[in-house]
Amino acid sequence: MSAQMLRVTEIEALSPLVKRFRFEHPHGAKLPLFSGGAHVVVEMPDGDMLRRNAYSLISDPQDGSGYEIAVRREDGGRGGSRFMHACVRQGDMLRISTPLNLFSLDMRARKHVLIAGGIGITPIIAQMQQLLRMQGRFEIHYAARSRREAAGLRLLPDLPHIHAHISDEGRRMDLGAILDRQPIGTHVYTCGPEGLIASVAQCTERLGWPKGSLHSEVFLAPPPGRAFEVTLARSGRTITVGPHQSLLEALEEAQVEIDWSCRGGACGRCETEVVSCHGRIEHHDHWLSEDEHSSQTRIMPCVSRFRGRELILNR
């Protein structure tokens, strides 16, 4: 995973829980351009721990002068977002990966319907800038609980085809009304809680949309759980994964070479073969198929855990 050290040049509170960060090259060099929906992985040296979190880029994809992200503080999370909020100061240097896009616009579309829930607005901000530049036909539907919490409102221009659905103002998002009667060539992109993504999938299925017109992204934080042990077939070593650590992080700590990209169960890079499994793999990823999940022959170490007697991986 290629990455470079970038300087934090701006920090701005967008809402009580969301901060915007801007990163620039220390010598003002241009950064690689990206496409709407791309994310970067931010490395956070937190004490003797190295945290790595993926964040969608919210800046203009055609602007190489800097990268911007918006981070929501998750007080119940594992600490990455708390670190960004509490410890990162303007002028700090952080290691930022090259952008990667797992949620790009489908260029076959004649119309794009972008649906965001809460902080899920972030990739859609960059997609919107790409669409504005290419004069694409689109509409945005952004759902938030309250105007105060809706950090995305600060990032969205006031345009007639950009709609905010604020539930405590009595304007809940009505997916049926949004999706019914869309013309052929419409593609829908959803980013937000898993419940929202599932609702869009159900609604489009009920309306008879072809599945290929659906796109979604959900980044999972590695869920905590009970500590467990894993045996590595190639070296014969056994390592322990802590309750708040992911299997991927434990492998990295043990200096096991492993490729990764999104660290959120979406990209498939860290897929690992299971040699033997006596117990149950707790799959949390969106990468493996249901059959692969139930066969317990593959695991995504970035988000999935294990409970049982013995798990041997081909690593």
Added chain:
Amino acid sequence: MPATKFTPSITSRPVYDGLTPHGAVPALMLANGPGGEALLELIKTDPTIPGHAHVIYIPEGCGFGKTLESKGFASYFEAASYASVLPRFRKLLAEAGMNTRLYLAGTEGLIGQATSEALEAGMLPEAIDAEHRGSLARRMQCVHCKGITENVTTDPFTCSHCGLSLFVRDHYSHRHAAFQGVCVDAETPGEIPPRQEIKA
């Protein structure tokens, strides 16, 4: 006439899986010649289909029009040729919603052209059903003058635009919905191999 079966020897040639009913959803149907019979067989499997389906039929001498017209389709329109009905087909596509299905039946040339038109309108391939019925004649594009010659049944053939003698290549272009024809006597002008009937 039953559905046309191909030998699987031409890898670039699309294979159409046939029409399968998708129930009472908005549908566009476009058929030519013996393809009319495929539509009749389709609605026999599910009588809820016609009420939501707009049909365009190009008879090309086949007698399925009368029967089709009597089946209670949402609309029925008979056309002389694909070229003449293209503006109407485009309008139907432009007004269609995301739940619209497209059923195509008939010759390879019709299916190919209508498919590329529908994809251009933004329809996804998974929303299109197609069934090849009728002639094995090929729609050919001359790679030299780019003109299209319809209903080619011999190899080589004469380009109807520039007059070159063209060799029929087993190379299908999805974008043009046509096979490629290449000058057969470029190296040895006037030496044209005997014409053979195209059998696949």
